[in-house]
Amino acid sequence: MPTESPVNILLVDDKPENLVALEAILGDLEANLVKSTSGEEALRCLLQTDFAVILLDVQMPQMDGFEVATLIRRRPRSQDTPIIFLTAFSSSEQFMFKGYALGAVDYLIKPIAPNVLLSKIAIFIDLFKKTQALRQKTEILQRQTTQLEAINTELQTSEERFRLLSACSPVGVFVTDTRGCCIYTNPRFQAICPEVEGAASDQIWLNSVHPEDAETARSTWAAYLESGQEYAQEFRCHAQDDTTRWASIRSARMVSEQKTFLGHVGTVEDITERKRAEAAKAQVIREQAARQEAETANRMKDDFIAILSHELRTPLNSILGWASLLQSRHLDPRKIDYAISTIERNAQAQKQLIEDILDVSQIVRGKLQLHRQPLDLVAIAQTALETVKPAAVAKRIAVTTNFHDYTRLEVVGDTLRLQQVVWNLLTNAIKFTPEQGRIDVALSVTAEWPKGQRPPKSACQGDSPAPAYALLSVADTGLGIDAGFLPHIFDRFRQADSSITRSQGGLGLGLAIVHHLVEQHQGCVWAESAGLNQGATFTVALPLSPSGAAGLQPPAPPPAEQPHLRQAPHPAPQKALEGMPILIVEDDTDTRDFLTFLLESQGAAVTTAASGEEGLHLIGSMQPAIVLCDISMPDMDGYRLIQTVRTQMPEPQAHIPAIALTAHARLSDRAEALASGFQSHLPKPIDAEVLIRTILQVTGL
Structure with missing residues (x-):
């Protein structure tokens, strides 16, 4: 069988012009011409490639053609490769005999007649191809002979192997005909599914199934025989010792190589111990989950207590410190104003912390009461914006509003609590937005309950849906929320990263309070974020009252800002740390x-x-x-x-x-x-x- 790929011819000559000349002569042979300018390079080519013929120059520096031929003949892979010596310097018989002694098939004197060289090379190419084809046929015959011997050996041992496998298998095996009637079972099958007296012998494992599982077993087996899909079920069975055990039954269609349906083959495995282990494991997992849940809750509460201690003590440090200095009466009059302002600011922060704690306590005990009345959501949003304006100005945060020219969005609820909701969302946005960031506040109306949001637990089942819902959204360009923490953003006693709380302050209770208050108003609140450092958007949906909208009240004038004085401190009379x-x-x-x-x-x-x-x-x-x-x-x-x-x-x-x-x-x-x-x-x-x-x-x- 001739080879499809071109044969390789190795050209070895230290003169590049000679290689070019040889390439020109042999270019029409459709052979792969490999050129080498030294004996060492030629030997490297022979390491990975077989050649039909080698044209080898005799006179070469470092290693001449005779030395190269000697090394070529020492390698088993190339010892029979034809070598034609080429030389332009000597035509003496001594050199020719030496070349033929080294296994050369020819010794040509330059200049070489192209037609002579072509005819000689063509002969060796044809010989190489025939040799390769013969070698391939020989290899094929050897493989076929080996395969036939293996098949004969396998045929001789297959019957004994099947008998041993069937007798010693730890899994029960059964075979049915095309109708599903049993025609063979092994000993293990008979141990797991013993014969039932008076039962049909062709019903295989169905006779042993527990009565409570029998109907399911028969219906699923009948469906399998009808559909031909692979069968896999687990049932309780009566064992030989009259105990109830679990068995796994699997079955598949038997099809010959000619695609002829022969019947079904199946296995029956005793899985009683596995079922017991699964039940025990499930119990352990339930206990571990309960214990882990309790430990997580305790850890979250411990973390919360630690944060609470920090957040309460930090403003106390400034309050008590500046109060002590005021009592010493050594402060400059301008520094007194600064001290009083600092004490007031920290006292307000501590007051807010305490109010959040009390709100959560009331929420947990179900004691949080709402004083419901018709109110304007636009006015509430404007009031909250004016309240947080100084904090936004201090951080140079741009706050934009888009109220769609609504004059009034009337909802029914507690004015103070809804102000608390909006204030908390705005404060959170300012807290987690870096300087020169942006916060967008928008009000809109939708006729349907927001998709993907569950109705609040506080809503009664008989309540009719609201005619429309007001949507208040607060979007910031701040730290954002990790996708893994987003589902827990409104949980009590849970924070994504305590280091964020440390850098921004607060207990992390504000959003939990917002979630509860919004639900108490038959609304919902949700958060969206593309991820960390991608900002976040919080949206509140509240049902509008049936009376609709009235006029928009103008926002109250912003409160006057109190400048913080920062003067150099007056030293106390006694300087215990002089120069330190x-x-x-x-x-x-x-x-x-x-x-x-x-x-x-x-x-x-x-x-x-x-x-x-x-x-x-x-x-x-x-x-x-x-x-x-x-x-x-x-x-x-x-x-x-x-x-x-x-x-x-x-x-x-x-x-x-x-x-x-x-x-x-x-x-x-x-x-x-x-x-x-x-x-x-x-x-x-x-x-x-x-x-x-x-x-x-x-x-x-």
Whole structure:
């Protein structure tokens, strides 16, 4: 059988022009001409390729043609490859005999007649093709002979193998004819499905099925015989010891190679132990799920308590600190205004935290009461926008509104609670939107209940649907919401990332309160976000009252903003920390300002950092006498900062005294702070005298 691909011819000559000449002569042979300019290169070509003939120049530098031929003949794969020597320098018989002695088939003197070379090469190409064809036929005959021997061996042993498999199989086997009547069963089948006295012998395993499963078994088996699809069912069966056991029955059609239907073959397996194990495993999984759910709930509550402690103590630190300084009567009159403003702002923040906690407590106990009356949703939205306007201006956030020129959208509900809903959504948007971001507030009307949203639990089954629904949406360009956390965004005691709470403040209860209040008004609220750093949109749907819309009331004038004065603190008469360089690392601005004023009033030279990364940089570039460091900070907390200082900084920064100032006041928090490398731990709110005394004690002054 001739080969379909072109044969290979190896041309070896150190002169490129000679190779070009040979290529021109042999170009019409439809052969693959492989050119080599040295003996070494020719030998590398022979490693992977078989050649019909080799044209080998005798006179070559480094390794001549005779040496190359010697090496070619040593390889079993190329020892029979025809070699034609080509030379232009010697026609002596001695060289010709040497060439023929090395197995050459010819010895040609240059210049070579093209027709002579072509005729010789053509002979070797034809011989190579015939040899390859003969080799292929031989290989095919050998494979066929081997296959026939294997088939004969298999035929001789197949009967014995089948007998052994059938007798020793741990699975019951049955065979039926084309009508489904049983014609063969193995011993294991007979053990799992014993014969029932008086029952038809051709009903195979159906006779042993438990009476409660018999009807299902017969109907499914009949459907299988009709459809011909693969059968797989599990039933209870009566065993030989009169116990009830579980059996798995599988069956499929038997079809010959000629596509002739021969019957059915099936298996019966005792799966009683597996069923018992599955039942036990299911019980364990239920118990584990219940335990994990309880542990998760406890952990969420513990996390919430820790956050609650932090959020309550942080404003207390500024309130009590500035109150103590006011009582000392050493403040500049302008600084008194700043102190009072700080105390009021932090007291308001603490008041809001306490109100959220009380609201959640009422929600949990079902005691939250609503005072329902007709009200204008447009006016409520305008009032909430004016309330949060100063916070948006402070962060240079652009707030746009689109109320579609509605003069009035009347709903029935509690004015204060709906204001709380809108205020919470706007406050959340401002909190999680970076500076120079954007918030879009829109009001619209829809005639249908929002698709994909479930009716509120508080709605009565007999309530008729509202004629229309008002939609209030608050969209921001803020941090966004991870897709995995989006379904839990309104859950109580659950937060996506505590570091976000640390950087933005709050307990994370606002959205849970919003969800409950909206449902109490027979509405719904949902959140949408493309992912982290992609912003978020919260939408509230509330039923409009049947009376429709009235006039839009103009929004109230914005409250006057109170400027925050920031003056240099007046030093106290007694300067216990005169000239001491102190670094404060604190992400809360009010706490940082209070500590700066307090320590500078005692003569200290204070440097502040608003984050752990910034504090670490300052420690590396300056030499403070002591570091006062908050624990709960975003990105890098106080534990990590002080551990980095102790383990990665050179002397003398590695042994700078450090005091942990934190709202985490448990004994375990104190132990963790000391273990991390702090010399002392002071819980917030900070007492001024205790702080100064501790600084003096830690620094050894």
